[in-house]
Amino acid sequence: MDPALLRERDAFMKRAKANPTVEKRKKPGDSGSEVSRSSKKQKLSKPSSSPAPPRASPMDYKTSAGSSQYRFGILFKIVKFLKARHQGGINDPLLLEEILDETKQLDITSKMKHWLATEALISNHQVQVSQEDGLNKFCFKPKFSIHDRKSLVKLLRSYDLHGKGGILMEDVEESLPNAQKLIKSLAEYIVVVTRPQDKKQVLFYNDRYCRFSVDEDFQKLWRSVAVEGLDEKKIEEYLTKQGFTSMDASGYRKVTSLQKRKKGKQKPRSFKKHNDHLEGVLQDYTETPPQK
DSSP states (O other), X not given: OOHHHHHXXXXXXXXXXXXXXXXXXXXXTHXXXXXXXHHHHHHHHSOTTSOOOOOOOOOOTTTOTTOHHHHHHHHHHHHHXXXXXXXXXXXXXBOHHHHHHHTTOTTSOHHHHHHIIIIIHHHOTTEEEEEETTEEEEEEOOSSOOOSHHHHHHXXXXXXXXXXXXXXXXXXXXXXXXXXXXXXXXXTTEEEEEOTTTOOEEEEEOOGGGOOOOOHHHHHHHHHOOOTTOOHHXXXXXXXXXXXXXXXXXXXXXXXXXXXXXXXXXXXXXXXXXXXXXXXXXXXXXXXOOOO
């Protein structure tokens, strides 16, 4: 190396050492600001070519087998379809695949089909299950087993005889196909009453033996009596004070079983012994087997 350059370098180093230097101290708040600036620079210096995270796809209820809302939505469509078939006069049982085909729900998962076939439809009180050739078939199960006008009159008569009252119109419409048409043809045997609290119609049996005519004057007197705010006990007390007697309604009463008396402990019976005076005289002549 050139000696002239080496001498210039040595002279430069000596001059640098001779010059005094003052160290600038850092403020306590500068360290945090420098760290934040460096982090910002690092963020800005990151390459923009890195792939963006994939966006979360919207939830698909058809693939989400655990969604209870989706499950019971499918079950509701099936029960509604079976009910509509029954009310139309068709109640032959169908396979699960046939029901799903009719309701346009063939795209459900196999897990959902297994839940419908083994749990949901079997435990539903509105679905009746029957087996044919080892396969489960399903149809609608109405509240009452009535199929024609005769069975409807018979049901209403049994309710009347046993004091059960009437039957809701909606239950009859659910159980009997073409219910409104048959009810109109049975106007002589049925009385329709609308409940004031919920405006629902109730069917009662119209017993011909209870039909009698009442004088109009008596009807006016009966309807003129205001009994609002009075219960049956207060009305009965008022009538008894006025000299009227009441009679209990003759209905079916539950027969209470009679309580069985508890038997006392039986003392051991003492038997009379015979021939006690010959106790030492009697001998035993039974042959004893030879001892080995």
